[in-house]
Amino acid sequence: MSVPNYRRGSTKxxxxxxxxxxxxxxxxxxxxxGAVLAGAIGTAPLGSLTGAAAEPPTDGPLSDPPWxxxxxxxxxxxxxxxxxxxxxxxxxxxxxxxxxAQGARTPHHLMNGSITPNGLHFVVSWGGxxxxxxxxxxxxxxxxxxxxxxxxxxxxxxxxMTTRVTFLECGGNxxxxxxxxxxxxxxxxxHGLASCAEWTGVRLxxxxxxxxxxxxxxxxxxxxxxxxxxxxxxxxxxxxxDAMIALYQNGERLMPAxxxxxxxxxxxxEGNMNVKYLRRIKLVAEPxxxxxxxxxxxxxxxxxxxxxxxxxxxxxxxxxxxxPGVSLKGPxxxxxxxxAYSGAGRxxxxxxxxxxxxxxxxxxxxxxVLSKAFTRFRMPWRWDGGPATLQSRAxxxxxxxxPTRAEFVAQRGELKAVPPxxxxxxxxxxxxxxxxxxxxxxxxxxxx
Amino acid sequence: MFTxxxxxxAVGLALCLVAGAASADGPGLGKxxxxxxIAAWDISIGPDGKGLPPGGGTPAQGARIYAEKCAPxxxxxxxxxxxxxxxxxxxxxxxxxxxTDISAAMKRIAxxxxxxxTVFDYIRRSMPWQQPMTLSNDEVYALTAYILALNKLVGDxxxxxxxxxxxxxxxxxxxxxxxxxxxx
Numbered sequence: 001m002s003v004p005n006y007r008r009g010s011t012k013x014x015x016x017x018x019x020x021x022x023x024x025x026x027x028x029x030x031x032x033x034g035a036v037l038a039g040a041i042g043t044a045p046l047g048s049l050t051g052a053a054a055e056p057p058t059d060g061p062l063s064d065p066p067w068x069x070x071x072x073x074x075x076x077x078x079x080x081x082x083x084x085x086x087x088x089x090x091x092x093x094x095x096x097x098x099x100x101a102q103g104a105r106t107p108h109h110l111m112n113g114s115i116t117p118n119g120l121h122f123v124v125s126w127g128g129x130x131x132x133x134x135x136x137x138x139x140x141x142x143x144x145x146x147x148x149x150x151x152x153x154x155x156x157x158x159x160x161m162t163t164r165v166t167f168l169e170c171g172g173n174x175x176x177x178x179x180x181x182x183x184x185x186x187x188x189x190x191h192g193l194a195s196c197a198e199w200t201g202v203r204l205x206x207x208x209x210x211x212x213x214x215x216x217x218x219x220x221x222x223x224x225x226x227x228x229x230x231x232x233x234x235x236x237x238x239x240x241x242d243a244m245i246a247l248y249q250n251g252e253r254l255m256p257a258x259x260x261x262x263x264x265x266x267x268x269x270e271g272n273m274n275v276k277y278l279r280r281i282k283l284v285a286e287p288x289x290x291x292x293x294x295x296x297x298x299x300x301x302x303x304x305x306x307x308x309x310x311x312x313x314x315x316x317x318x319x320x321x322x323x324p325g326v327s328l329k330g331p332x333x334x335x336x337x338x339x340a341y342s343g344a345g346r347x348x349x350x351x352x353x354x355x356x357x358x359x360x361x362x363x364x365x366x367x368x369v370l371s372k373a374f375t376r377f378r379m380p381w382r383w384d385g386g387p388a389t390l391q392s393r394a395x396x397x398x399x400x401x402x403p404t405r406a407e408f409v410a411q412r413g414e415l416k417a418v419p420p421x422x423x424x425x426x427x428x429x430x431x432x433x434x435x436x437x438x439x440x441x442x443x444x445x446x447x448x
Numbered sequence: 449m450f451t452x453x454x455x456x457x458a459v460g461l462a463l464c465l466v467a468g469a470a471s472a473d474g475p476g477l478g479k480x481x482x483x484x485x486i487a488a489w490d491i492s493i494g495p496d497g498k499g500l501p502p503g504g505g506t507p508a509q510g511a512r513i514y515a516e517k518c519a520p521x522x523x524x525x526x527x528x529x530x531x532x533x534x535x536x537x538x539x540x541x542x543x544x545x546x547x548t549d550i551s552a553a554m555k556r557i558a559x560x561x562x563x564x565x566t567v568f569d570y571i572r573r574s575m576p577w578q579q580p581m582t583l584s585n586d587e588v589y590a591l592t593a594y595i596l597a598l599n600k601l602v603g604d605x606x607x608x609x610x611x612x613x614x615x616x617x618x619x620x621x622x623x624x625x626x627x628x629x630x631x632x
Contacts, residue, residue, distance in 0.1 A: 094535040098533070098535040099533070099534045099535065099578070100534045100535025100536055101535065126574075127577075127580075140489060141478070142481075142483065142486050142490070143492075147478075147480055148480065148481055148483060149480060149481065150480075150481045151479075155477035155479075158475055159474050160473060202474075203473075207474070209474070210474055210478050218632075219632075221492050223489075223492075227574070227577075227580050228573065228580065229573035229574060229580065231492070231573065235632045237631065237632075238631070280490075282492050284492070284494070286495065288492055288493065288494060288495070288569070289562065289565065289566050290566065290569065290570070291569070294561060294562055294563060295555060295561055295566070296552075298560075299552075300550045300551070300554060300555070301550065301625075304546070304547040305623050305624065305625055306560070306624050306625070307624070307625055307626075307627040308624035308625065308627070309626045309632060310627040310628070311628045311632075312627075312628055312631070412550070413550045415549065416548075416551070419551075424552070425550075425552045425553060426550050426551065
């Protein structure tokens with residue numbers, strides 16, 4: 001891999017600097033305000049990503065459309081997106097709620113920025129969303145503590161709150177990429193079990209201090225009030241670090257399927273460990289070996305052994321635009337954009353390639369770059385109309401590099417047979433994703 | 449209205465001094481409760497058997513309960529469910545040869561589950577799917593005995609209880625590697 005160096009102090013106009021093969025341009029172009037950029041962007045607007053059928057004429061005399069000639073509708077108490085955005089919704093794998101897991105995937109290819117609105121936040125549910133009366137809900141802390149305690153929601157609401165932005169990702173996100181052949185599906189189907197929100201709640205350490213921890217405690221078991229009574233064991237170290245009892249999601253109370261009225265939030269940790277509908281925390285010396293940690297979230301390795309307590313969601317990135325279904329409309333300037341995140345801390349760098357990894361250039365990161373949060377990256381690209389293979393690769397502040405697919409498969413293996421796209425047959429895939437662009441601008445999932 | 453944090457800290461400190469119950473940075477609003485009052489919720493079971501309740505059951509008793517309450521989804525004798533009843537046909541509760549693929553579809557009780565206590569714990573907390581926590585402890589022991597017997601992990605006449613269950617040897621007990629031991 002070759003990474004071209006371009007001098008930060010260059011006096012050349014930014015737009016003229018090619019920084020890697022196949023048309024990648026200096027990321028600083030995106031930060032400029034000059035006419036060069038404005039003119040260039042005009043060639044191929046990136047807003048037309050939803051595939052609207054007819055574009056309004058731009059060459060004749062302008063006239064007032066109907067909505068400019070009469071008052072609009074009354075405002076709703078809780079507003080919803082425009083009816084024209086009806087396709088920007090989650091996809092469900094089990095829409096009638098048959099016994100078994102339910103998943104709702106975030107439509108990353110139709111979104112931008114780094115925060116997931118609550119209605120689009122992903123869900124994996126092992127027993128449906130319980131209809132919890134918040135006034136009847138209680139949180140118990142017991143086990144290896146000096147003072148077992150019970151908290152009501154009203155009581156917790158009086159505690160000092162903390163607010164942070166963090167991603168949540170299902171351990172099974174990106175599982176289709178364990179397939180030995182690239183599955184043809186969009187980024188929602190491939191990577192939609194990850195979202196990022198601002199969470200507000202009470203530090204778990206505050207409550208544990210109040211209960212007074214017995215030094216013999218090394219783990220805690222977190223249990224939900226849902227029908228499966230979902231339970232996960234969490235190292236006490238994490239509980240005393242940045243764990244939170246989250247009460248608010250993007251400023252409003254948690255959504256029912258995201259854990260209303262309270263959930264455990266373990267920034268950077270496997271989604272399933274962030275127990276929803278949290279009702280009990282039991283401090284213990286050893287993990288419980290619950291069904292979810294002993295069987296489900298224990299990925300098999302090529303030698304037949306399995307990882308247990310994977311804990312972290314490791315550094316990952318993927319390109320959301322362009323991507324399968326978000327095709328290019330003729331040669332010209334485009335912005336390659338995507339999401340990077342790591343359970344180990346801040347994203348420090350995202351490199352982008354349009355020639356299948358032969359050459360790379362550094363993408364711009366949208367500020368603020370927060371620890372254990374989605375970081376939007378952007379990269380200007382002049383597509384010449386020829387074949388291209390798009391990739392992104394992220395690094396985090398702990399020094400971890402997102403593995404290439406070859407590196408990942410060498411360690412973790414791949415499935416023997418091509419699975420159905422919705423099947424989650426292994427966990428914790430974080431390697432590079434590749435999009436192949438053909439001469440017509442169509443984008444396919446490829447292995448490169 | 450919000451209480452300025454300065455004041456709530458002072459209140460917390462005062463409670464701490466008075467009741468010895470609050471931490472320095474919280475108002476100390478947790479109410480004490482006894483382990484006896486927690487009992488109905490405390491369903492945690494350790495892999496060493498800690499927390500297993502009194503009671504017991506045999507495979508024969510379990511077979512009768514299974515046929516009525518489990519077979520509709522899991523199929524007769526744990527052989528696997530059929531399409532349409534559940535979101536995806538349930539994998540068999542029996543079988544499982546050597547693991548030859550990284551697919552989770554390989555995972556069975558006999559070739560994967562490391563602890564017998566997890567069988568009891570999962571049945572008790574989550575099953576039957578539509579009516580969890582409705583089985584008696586004897587019924588859960590009986591179902592555990594039946595499923596372990598189907599898997600040839602216990603004998604057809606072995607009673608499972610708080611003493612016998614943790615001693616059942618699981619073939620894949622040592623098949624696991626913690627991914628981030630330094631974080632544990």
